[in-house]
Amino acid sequence: MKRHLVISTSIELVRIAPDKIVYIASDGNYSTLMQADNEVRMLSHQLGEIARMIDNQLGKDGENFMRLGRSLIINSSYVYYINIPQQKLILSDATSFSHTVSASKEVLKQLKEQLEG
DSSP states (O other): OOOOEEEEOSSOEEEEOGGGEEEEEEETTEEEEEETTSOEEEESSOHHHHHHHHHHHHGGGGTTEEEETTTEEEEGGGEEEEETTTTEEEEEOSSSOEEEEEOOHHHHHHHHHHHHO
16 A cells, blocks of 8 residues: 555644655745645644654655755655756646746755766
8 A cells, every 4th residue: 555644733634645745845833735736735844844754654655755955845756847057946747737946056956966866
C-alpha cells in the first residue's frame, strides 16, 4: 500500500499522497502546502517539523522531497525550469499546473547540479 503523509493538529488532519504535494513554503509559524490539484492548505506546523514528518513517515517514498534553504520544501519530480540569475524555479506537471517560486541563487545552483548529476 502506498504511504501517505499525515499532518495532524488538535482540530484537523491532512492525509496526502506524496506525489500530490508540489511544494511546502514557510509562512512564519505556519506552512503553506500547494497540492497538484492547485488546492492550497495552511498548516499550523513550521517547515522544520514538516521536514521531520516527511523523513519519519515516508521513508523511501519521501526521497523526492528536497529542502531548499529555510523557507521551501519541493517535490523534485515537479521541477520544470530553473533560472539561477533570476532566482526563479518553476514547478509543473506540464499539463494542469505551473507554480513559480523564488529561491536564492546558491540554492538553485545546488538544485540544478543535483538534478544534472
